[in-house]
Amino acid sequence: MGKIEDAIRQREFKDPYNKAVVNLLFTHSYLVTLQNALFKPYDISPEQYNVLRILRGQNGVPTTVSSIQDRMLNKMSNASRLVEKLKTKGLLIREECPTDRRQVDVVISEKGLNLLRELEGKVEESNRTLIHLTEEEVRQLNDLLDKMRG
Amino acid sequence: MGKIEDAIRQREFKDPYNKAVVNLLFTHSYLVTLQNALFKPYDISPEQYNVLRILRGQNGVPTTVSSIQDRMLNKMSNASRLVEKLKTKGLLIREECPTDRRQVDVVISEKGLNLLRELEGKVEESNRTLIHLTEEEVRQLNDLLDKMRG
DNA sequence: GTGAATTTAATGTATATACATACAAATGTA
DNA sequence: TACATTTGTATGTATATACATTAAATTCAC
Known part of the structure; x- marks a missing residue:
């Protein structure tokens, strides 16, 4: 691909x-195109995958929608x-929070955990192969x- | 903002x-949020702005839709x-290509040029201030x- | 305790992305 | 020339982003 x-x-x-602005926008497109292809067979979008990962990171503790946000x-x-979509697919459980009825408690389901696994x-593997940089260079990029964001 | x-x-x-993958996705969101705010008063989206810049880069030579793509x-x-949206706003002119009736010729309008100016x-200014890096560091980032994309 | 202000989530609407499909026009081939 | 293939553009549908608004529950101020 190159310059x-x-x-x-x-x-x-x-x-x-x-x-740099143009380069970041273009690189983003490069990334999500490959991510979409990766997730498509599993009928999930990169954003939905990210939500599932956030939920798993809570180790079973219920999370509110605003905390996910x-x-x-x-x-x-x-x-x-997004939570609504994932619930429809059975990948998470959503129920009213008992202590604050405005909130909803969201937990990843067994099916969701299996999908992540x-x-x-x-x-x-995909993350490694789509970044054609040495480990030293990736660290530089991250820094x-x-x-950059200040 | 930081790490x-x-x-x-x-x-x-x-x-x-x-x-790095997560960092790029997050940085993209940081960028487009600021870009959206910049373009909003002009009733234009970052993507529409980009199309107008592509058209201006043609220096008056008509461009086809696939070439824009x-x-x-x-x-x-x-x-x-996107071309349809910009035409509605009067920012470009779209007409049937005389030599190949499948194609459409697209040219930026005077109004479009004025908006870009x-x-x-x-x-x-925005591009400079939202990237908190020295010129040397930006070049590194670009490289x-x-x-990275290989 | 009552009413105002805030918080939380959901919803409405416009735009854009992702990808499949349709259709007309042009091109290539027998 | 006839017909299959390719090309250029538009359209249909699902998802997500961006942002305003709504509605209910809670908190705060008095």
Whole structure:
């Protein structure tokens, strides 16, 4: 694939900051395209996978919708609707919180845990192979991204 | 904002590759949230802005929908519908191609050019301020992203 | 304790992505 | 030329994002 200039047929950028924004947007598209392909056979989207991982990270402790939202990669997403989709698929259990009736308690189901187990190795392998960098370079990338957001 | 671990309240990652994927997804969300806010007063989306820039880059030469698609950051997007939206707003002109009636010729309108001129400085400034890196570091980031995609 | 303010979740609407499919026009081939 | 294939664009449907609004439950102030 190589340089962004070839990929989107743009000769040059105004400055490296401008290029970085475009490069990040394009790289995101590269990532999610591959992720979609990975998850498609399991009838799940990358966002739904992420919610399931958040729930598993709670180790069985019920989580509210707003807490899921907080931990999501996209803060503007709509945890409420994603939870509804996952419930329909039987991948999580949602019930009214007894101590605060505004909230709902969400827990990953056995079926959800099994799906995560099935996907785990594939996701890990995919993450490694789609990033063509040495371990030292990936660490650099992570540091730059963390610093970049200020 | 700082480290991704704090931002999404995840204690640790399996390996730096895994972290990089999450970090890229999260950074993308950070970027587009700020871009949306920038473009909103002009009643335009980041994707629509990108299409207008592609058209301006043609310097008045008519462009087909598939050529726009090729140059877009997201290859799976739907140039046809974006062009339709921009036409409704009067930001571009779309007409049947005389030599090949399957194709449509798309050219940016004067109104579209004016909008780009109005936005130009703001976008450039925004791109600089939302990336908290030195020029040397941004170049590094660009190189890593280019290399990462293989 | 009552009413205002806040919190939590759900819903409504517009936009965009992802992918399949349809259809017309152009091209290639026998 | 006739017909199959390919190309260019549009459309249909499901999912997700972005953001405003609603409604119910809780908390706070008095």
